[in-house]
Amino acid sequence: MKKAKIISAVVMSGLLSIATGHASSIKIGFNVPLTGFAAADGKSALNGAELAVEQANAAGGINGDSIVLVVYDDQASPKEAVPIAQKLIEKDEVVAAISGSYSGSTRAAAGIFQEAGVPYIAAYAVHPDITRAGNYVFRTSFVGEVQGRAGAKLIGETLGAKKVSVITLKNDFGKSLAAGLKQAASNYGITIVSEYEYGIKDRQFGPIVSKVKSDKPDAIYATGYFFTAGPLVSQLRAAGITVPIIGQEGYDSQKFIDIAGPAAEGTIITTSLNRDSASSETKNFIREFESKTGNKADMVAASAHTAVKVIVAAMRQSGSTDKAALRNAISATSVVAATGTISFNALGEVRKDVQVQIVKDGNWHEHSVISDSKLLAPPNE
Amino acid sequence: MSYEITLMTTMAISVLFALSLNFITGFCGQISLGHAAFLGAGAYTSAMLSKAAVPFLFTIPAAAICAAMLGAIIGLASLRVRHDFLAITTMGVGFLFVGIIRQQDFFGGEIGIAGIPSSGFGKVGFMLICIALALIFAAFSLYIRRSWMGFVFKSIADNEDVTRVLGIDVSRYKLIAFIIGTGTAGVAGALYAHHFRFVGPDSFGFVESISVLAMVIVGGIGSVWGVIFAAALLSVLPMLVQFIDDYKLLFYSGLLFAMMRFSPDGIAGLCNRLFSSIPRRVPGNSGDKR
């Protein structure tokens, strides 16, 4: 018995030392939904991030050290995200982390990262409180309200619609977008004739569709993700509603078009990825992503890719893996990435143009760009 | 070391939560599929008070009282229904709780409450408080089980009608079980809020209620030691073994199903059967016709 114990102890410690891995790799944490309702977005975001890590390592890593992405599935649930954040910080000891997940989990995790002094970048989560967790938290995409305001300009000015029905997804994503729209609505002559809410599990929108039809709006502003927007748009069109439907980055995926089918034609969204962009960064990303995964690129993949690029650039800049130095480097960064030029204000928010895309012939294409800097100014505190 | 402390704290909170359900379902035989609602009631109470600068320790009794009041109401409602109806009603309570919390911005709505302040005792101190509370309640459970109250509970669990015929005020005892069990869940909730620093409607849904029920059942309904063991193990296993974490739900449900199929009285029952020749009866309602 005793011999067996000694042998197993030796084997265990041997295994442990192997398990601690190469001392010369740099770990970046990544919480992303790989199961649950948000799994499709999560998988896409993960692909985007992995692509960026591969590209960075191929270009020599960080002064010779290779980058390793430490990935955990948070199911887009705040409840899961918190233990994951604790694990990344205490067990894996990452130097920085990225959230490839939705606002709920990002917001919960942000507080943990802030307190531990580990830089954390939200790739595409929209809730304003995320960056308010502290100076270690950044965001590479728009705050919900900003995108909502852009939507107001799009609807009121570009499309010339005056009466709008708002269909809001009952979560932080949907609500912050709707709030932004309502904030800026009067500036563009828009009246909100009605607002309806739905839950993230709903797929049958019969009652709402009927009511909206009777409201006779000039346009519909509907928030949601592809798995709610797909059925919603399809049901709106099937009921005979022909006015423009305006969505946001939650729709930004080929799956939306797959689900809604022909009803998707003409849907307009505000987002960060312009498929027809002239920028070489964006074009490269789209091309590399499609050849790596065989799927079309979407906003979440582009945003995750961007977030990794920002951290890599900052690490090369700061020359060390000291977290405080890294935070400062990120804060001072200015990087051209697939979703635009990224630089942060004092709160850690980014200022960039809003891309407007439309579904044409079964694919997303450029519709217009909104670049009003006053309108799109992110919060500063 | 830091990660181990986090794990121990999570374990202690889960043990406390599972023991609180064991009190209601294990001791008194009242099946509850919505126990997470009481964890949530305690967690939200504690979170909101803490954010309003109430010291952490004072939020604990407040959480317990709030959860227990809710528990009393549910307990009263449960007196009217039994078995299957009770199961569904408690499930409904769980959904209602989440459904209402979701809609009210006062509770943070969909988004929940983030940025809950630290307990003020440091990581180790907080862990010790959690462990202490879990141990206290475990001791209390063991004491009750051997007492007259525990005896009445068991009688109610075995056969409610006979117990009533014996002249015992069944309703009163059921209510007591509910209040103690839910109040303790409230305490666990307060600890939960300050450990995870975040509460939201999704944290206290049906899956949570089933998870804690799984801990009680896998441990062995009514067995204090079994439940402690099962809760401690099941709460941290996903964090230790990555493979299990990825397939967590499948693992838990598979385990639960296997338990029900092969050993409905849980690990405690398994141990009893392995180590003694006296067959252990599954507590439950005898005399059911199929």
Add this chain to the structure above:
Amino acid sequence: MLYLELFIQGLVQGSIYALIALGLTLVYGLLRILHVAHAALFTLGGYIGVIVTNATGSFTLAMLVAMLVVGFAGMLMYKLAYEPLLSQPPYVSLIASIALFIASEEIFRIAFGPYGLSYQIPPLQGHIELFSGFYLKYAEILVMGLSTVLMIALAWLSMRTRTGVAWRATVTDPDMARAFGVKIQNVRYLNFFIGSSFAAAAGVLVALLNNLVEPTMGSVASYKALAIIVLGGLGSIRGTLIASLLLGVLESFGTIYIGHLLDRDAIAFAFLILVLMIRPQGLMGGKL
């Protein structure tokens, strides 16, 4: 006009609930088991419907295949999961059923991917215009039509055939039925077959309405179906039907008018708890 639309939508939704809840109530009436895992069969039906339609282009074939395959799957579930547990207290089969359901959601995710499947060429997407502005999708007409047909078929089966009589006898008094030579085992199999194939039909129809099947599409259905059968009075088929349609319509109006107070799903449970407090045996339930 709007109210009429809301009402019809409520009936459509209620018909779907009815198809699902029926299987649940059949199982409860016979075995006193709360068959939560029933929703897994619903989801399975939806997946089969989409896969077969995409593979063969025939929706009708898909519906038939789904109903058949899932009917057998239901029987298998009874044999493997419930039969061994019949001698245990009721909570054992309830927990086992819940565990089975959660496991099945995961298995669907692993087998079919987390993203969900859609019809490549969704059938029956057209609509007819009944009168000014009031549209009714073909799919919606199919839902109501098919449910009615299936219910009538079930009623005919149980009232007018020997099998049906044997079945009802077994529900009322298994020992007596056995004494009369009824093979209880077969009755149970039939019971599960019918309930499960109805659930499959519901799954295929829901997939048609949403053009999306997901691993988790059963979860809402399962809890609601439970609320419905309790509401209707456990074991009462008529009660289940009434409760299903009632809930469908209630939700339809509720989401518009009290949606700001209560989650859509919570409406079902709030209503349920309310009714149970007043009438603990449910709307049509018999003795407690």
